[in-house]
Amino acid sequence: MKRILCVPLDPVHDVGIKIIRRKLADRGHHTELLPPDLPMEEVVRLAATQPYDFILVSRTLGYGVAELLSRFNDLLDAAGVRDTAKIVLGGKPITPELAAELGFDHGFGEHSSLEEIFAYIEERPVTVAAGDTRGPKPSITAPYSYEFRHARIGALLETIADRTLAWAEHKSSPGVQRARLRERILAEPDGGGRARLTAEYHTLCEPVIADGNRDGRFPKGVRRITDTELTRLRGLLDAKRPLHPSRIRHTGERPLLFKFLGSGCPTMDLLHGKVCERYGIDGFLIINPSWEARYEGLLHGLLTHENDGTITSLENIRLLRELLHPSTLLTVRGHRGLNTPETVLLAAHAGADLTKINLVYGSLGAGTDPERLTVDGLEAMRIAGRHGMGFDIPGNDELSGVPAYKSLAGQLINVMLGKRLGAKAILKPLFCYGPHIVLNGQMERNYVDYNAAKVRALRAVADVPVWPGEPIAFMTQTEERVQSANATSYHAALAASAGVDAITIASTDEAFSRGPITIASRIDSIRAVTDAYRFMGDASFAPTAQADRFTEEMVRDIERTLEAVAAQPSLPHAINAGLLGSREDGAYPGTFGKGSVTA
Amino acid sequence: MSIIGIAGTAKNTGKTTALNALLGEAHRRGVPVGVTSIGYDGEELDNVTGLPKPRVVLHPGMIVSTSLRTLPPAGWSVLERTGLFSALGEIVIARCEKSGAVVLAGPKTRADLKRVTERLASYGCGIVLVDGALNRIAPMPVADTLILATGAARETDIARLAAETAAVASLFRHPLFSGTYDVPPGLPRMLHSADDTSVMLDRHAGMHVLHLPGLISTQGWGLLADALTRVSHSISTIVLNDPVALLLSGVPSETLRIIERLARHGVNVSLRASMTLGAVTVNPFYPRFTGTSYEADTVDAETLSRTMRDSVKLPVIDIVRDGAAPTWEALFPAG
Numbered sequence: 044m045k046r047i048l049c050v051p052l053d054p055v056h057d058v059g060i061k062i063i064r065r066k067l068a069d070r071g072h073h074t075e076l077l078p079p080d081l082p083m084e085e086v087v088r089l090a091a092t093q094p095y096d097f098i099l100v101s102r103t104l105g106y107g108v109a110e111l112l113s114r115f116n117d118l119l120d121a122a123g124v125r126d127t128a129k130i131v132l133g134g135k136p137i138t139p140e141l142a143a144e145l146g147f148d149h150g151f152g153e154h155s156s157l158e159e160i161f162a163y164i165e166e167r168p169v170t171v172a173a174g175d176t177r178g179p180k181p182s183i184t185a186p187y188s189y190e191f192r193h194a195r196i197g198a199l200l201e202t203i204a205d206r207t208l209a210w211a212e213h214k215s216s217p218g219v220q221r222a223r224l225r226e227r228i229l230a231e232p233d234g235g236g237r238a239r240l241t242a243e244y245h246t247l248c249e250p251v252i253a254d255g256n257r258d259g260r261f262p263k264g265v266r267r268i269t270d271t272e273l274t275r276l277r278g279l280l281d282a283k284r285p286l287h288p289s290r291i292r293h294t295g296e297r298p299l300l301f302k303f304l305g306s307g308c309p310t311m312d313l314l315h316g317k318v319c320e321r322y323g324i325d326g327f328l329i330i331n332p333s334w335e336a337r338y339e340g341l342l343h344g345l346l347t348h349e350n351d352g353t354i355t356s357l358e359n360i361r362l363l364r365e366l367l368h369p370s371t372l373l374t375v376r377g378h379r380g381l382n383t384p385e386t387v388l389l390a391a392h393a394g395a396d397l398t399k400i401n402l403v404y405g406s407l408g409a410g411t412d413p414e415r416l417t418v419d420g421l422e423a424m425r426i427a428g429r430h431g432m433g434f435d436i437p438g439n440d441e442l443s444g445v446p447a448y449k450s451l452a453g454q455l456i457n458v459m460l461g462k463r464l465g466a467k468a469i470l471k472p473l474f475c476y477g478p479h480i481v482l483n484g485q486m487e488r489n490y491v492d493y494n495a496a497k498v499r500a501l502r503a504v505a506d507v508p509v510w511p512g513e514p515i516a517f518m519t520q521t522e523e524r525v526q527s528a529n530a531t532s533y534h535a536a537l538a539a540s541a542g543v544d545a546i547t548i549a550s551t552d553e554a555f556s557r558g559p560i561t562i563a564s565r566i567d568s569i570r571a572v573t574d575a576y577r578f579m580g581d582a583s584f585a586p587t588a589q590a591d592r593f594t595e596e597m598v599r600d601i602e603r604t605l606e607a608v609a610a611q612p613s614l615p616h617a618i619n620a621g622l623l624g625s626r627e628d629g630a631y632p633g634t635f636g637k638g639s640v641t642a
Numbered sequence: 643m644s645i646i647g648i649a650g651t652a653k654n655t656g657k658t659t660a661l662n663a664l665l666g667e668a669h670r671r672g673v674p675v676g677v678t679s680i681g682y683d684g685e686e687l688d689n690v691t692g693l694p695k696p697r698v699v700l701h702p703g704m705i706v707s708t709s710l711r712t713l714p715p716a717g718w719s720v721l722e723r724t725g726l727f728s729a730l731g732e733i734v735i736a737r738c739e740k741s742g743a744v745v746l747a748g749p750k751t752r753a754d755l756k757r758v759t760e761r762l763a764s765y766g767c768g769i770v771l772v773d774g775a776l777n778r779i780a781p782m783p784v785a786d787t788l789i790l791a792t793g794a795a796r797e798t799d800i801a802r803l804a805a806e807t808a809a810v811a812s813l814f815r816h817p818l819f820s821g822t823y824d825v826p827p828g829l830p831r832m833l834h835s836a837d838d839t840s841v842m843l844d845r846h847a848g849m850h851v852l853h854l855p856g857l858i859s860t861q862g863w864g865l866l867a868d869a870l871t872r873v874s875h876s877i878s879t880i881v882l883n884d885p886v887a888l889l890l891s892g893v894p895s896e897t898l899r900i901i902e903r904l905a906r907h908g909v910n911v912s913l914r915a916s917m918t919l920g921a922v923t924v925n926p927f928y929p930r931f932t933g934t935s936y937e938a939d940t941v942d943a944e945t946l947s948r949t950m951r952d953s954v955k956l957p958v959i960d961i962v963r964d965g966a967a968p969t970w971e972a973l974f975p976a977g
Contacts (some may be wrong), residue, residue, distance in 0.1 A: 092830065
């Protein structure tokens with residue numbers, strides 16, 4: 044039992060110290076609370092009347108307050124109070140450095156926990172902060188059976204998968220060959236063998252990639268990260284330091300929260316990533332430059348890029364993996380270009396947890412030839428399966444104007460193909476105000492029903508994880524940061540209410556930054572979501588009866604779409620025929636890598 | 643060994659500049675020196691105003707006492723842990739191996755400072771420099787000599803600043819008492835209210851020389867003077883611990899005026915221990931509050947130095963204008 048005098052040296056702000064006093068009293072300490080705003084000399088006089096163990100002082104900072112608090116410590120010292128009592132300062136802006144400067148024994152600020160205060164008073168180590176408060180790495184795919192609850196849709200998907208795998212059976216591509224070569228290079232010890240294989244690899248690359256790898260003539264804006272930069276970065280970030288993140292979810296362990304990293308510069312990505320980890324983010328999606336998907340071949344080494352998108356070289360992903368917290372999930376985008384299988388292979392070797400593959404969206408929204416992406420994507424799924432990596436299926440084709448049911452039908456095809464090839468998929472319905480919705484009015488009354496219907500429809504069809512993306516609230520955000528943060532937080536609350544496994548959230552300046560996004564904007568949206576989760580707790584949204592009608596329509600339209608696809612000889616045929624997104628919808632089959640598939 | 647305290651009248655009055663001047667002179671003259679801070683000093687940006695600050699620069703061989711957490715990762719040998727703590731963790735004694743900037747966060751109370759200066763002395767430091775913090779003064783009686791850093795950050799009205807500093811200097815010249823005294827029983831450690839002064843009068847019971855081990859506030863001095871000039875009593879002398887006990891009363895000029903009034907009524911105020919005020923440093927800089935943040939501003943340096951010299955009968959140094967040597971020479975006139 045400690046004798047504690049609580050002193051609100053503040054005309055107004057004495058709520059915090061009252062709460063702390065009450066909690067200390069509950070823990071069996073003898074506490075006394077002085078009235079607020081007593082003259083300092085009077086406080087010192089009272090403090091000197093009894094041998095207290097602790098004098099707790101609360102005070103907000105303002106003009107001249109530092110001198111005032113210093114004088115308070117002087118008076119306590121000269122009056123002999125400090126012979127027995129420790130003097131502790133609390134207040135929102137208080138840091139240990141400020142407490143030291145003002146002469147207090149200790150200081151507690153906005154980020155201090157009650158447990159830290161109790162531990163200090165009770166002269167024992169802090170129990171929760173002793174180790175790492177971040178738990179083991181969560182698995183998104185493990186709880187799911189990947190069984191199809193909707194028998195007819197399941198059967199159609201089996202047919203589509205049979206036909207597509209048969210179509211692809213004896214086909215290959217430079218992308219597939221490079222991935223196989225790269226696997227041999229990774230297994231080969233340093234030396235002549237590796238050099239020969241690397242030379243062979245470069246014969247399968249476009250000159251701009253081969254030149255960059257051989258003699259450093261990189262595409263514009265790309266350069267190597269220097270040793271000095273690397274040393275300073277490692278000095279700045281200590282990945283092994285225990286992490287005491289803020290908690291985003293108020294109840295439960297889902298949904299996990301992801302953010303994008305892809306400033307072009309791994310160093311900047313890491314600084315942003317470490318801040319986000321501190322604010323409780325569970326994982327990151329590494330977004331590569333769009334040109335990386337369009338060249339045959341990948342650049343090697345630790346590389347920085349003065350433009351959007353971080354180069355997904357083995358070394359870059361390894362650096363991110365090394366310096367992010369071990370429990371942080373890392374997803375590497377592989378799905379939409381000419382290097383899909385190799386990117387997935389590198390991600391697996393670098394220790395990433397997940398990848399992104401979508402044969403349909405990669406063809407219709409990202410410009411790659413459907414035949415090429417199908418051949419490459421199937422190989423990528425095999426690699427993901429061999430390495431136990433899950434993959435998510437971004438549904439961003441909806442942003443081109445493709446209706447949600449077609450996007451979801453395409454995603455379900457990827458789920459079945461993954462299942463056949465041993466890789467576990469994650470469905471990613473968009474939580475967005477997409478063009479098709481704008482034109483057809485599904486969100487005229489609210490944003491809740493249609494988004495909820497997407498999740499319900501997918502749950503009705505299959506036992507597969509659902510992760511709305513990407514980011515949630517797409518096309519409902521403006522460049523005003525508060526509005527953007529609010530929009531994100533409402534969608535995040537809906538996602539939690541709908542029981543999804545994960546969400547991806549944007550920064551408040553993501554759509555309007557015209558350059559790298561800022562750390563403050565990342566914190567905006569994380570804090571907004573944290574607040575929404577505190578507000579919602581274990582309560583939930585109640586969609587209207589319209590959501591049920593949307594769900595029924597959605598399942599029916601998915602089934603109808605898959606029937607049409609199943610009638611085609613293969614997935615590429617169906618994509619080229621516009622069955623999963625037509626020119627009228629705004630989707631065009633891509634042309635990168637056209638004609639590169641070999642028998 | 644000589645212990646030099648550097649106290650300020652406010653934040654940004656030039657304590658760190660004075661400390662750096664003395665550290666530089668000690669280095670130049672080859673004097674082994676130890677250094678600590680009763681607060682937190684040497685940071686790049688001020689903890690309160692956010693404005694840039696001078697760094698504390700140490701040289702090889704200098705001994706420092708600071709919190710382990712503030713020591714840079716290299717360039718230091720930790721000589722011992724003290725078992726004393728600042729708000730930033732355990733305080734250690736360390737030797738500087740490589741010139742560089744350091745953040746100081748040392749002992750916060752008089753008792754802790756005494757222990758730390760003893761430990762620093764044991765490593766052969768001829769001089770121990772104690773860096774102050776803001777307007778804090780309570781631990782400083784551990785020092786033999788004090789430098790008072792004041793300036794526009796305390797008060798931008800130069801005449802008022804000079805008058806206040808002159809009053810402070812007078813309090814330091816207060817006479818020492820060397821005789822026997824009595825301590826009235828059951829007195830509060832802080833005499834501040836009319837109740838406190840009545841208790842004192844009730845309990846002095848024929849004592850002539852009273853020792854008050856705690857403090858009397860300026861308000862307490864006023865009440866005491868009123869009582870002692872109104873009622874009959876046997877008190878001839880009131881003995882306080884040291885000049886700092888007088889300084890902490892509150893407003894030095896007011897305290898001084900009341901003490902003079904008491905003397906006219908036959909009650910003298912004396913001190914048990916003295917401290918030399920060796921020099922006053924002046925700094926024309928002040929952080930001007932703009933309503934939302936602070937900006938750097940200055941008063942006229944020449945007027946500040948001249949007016950201060952005319953008021954306090956002590957060496958007055960503007961270190962930025964006059965250089966480091968005059969401060970050293972004011973403290974160690976023999977060289």
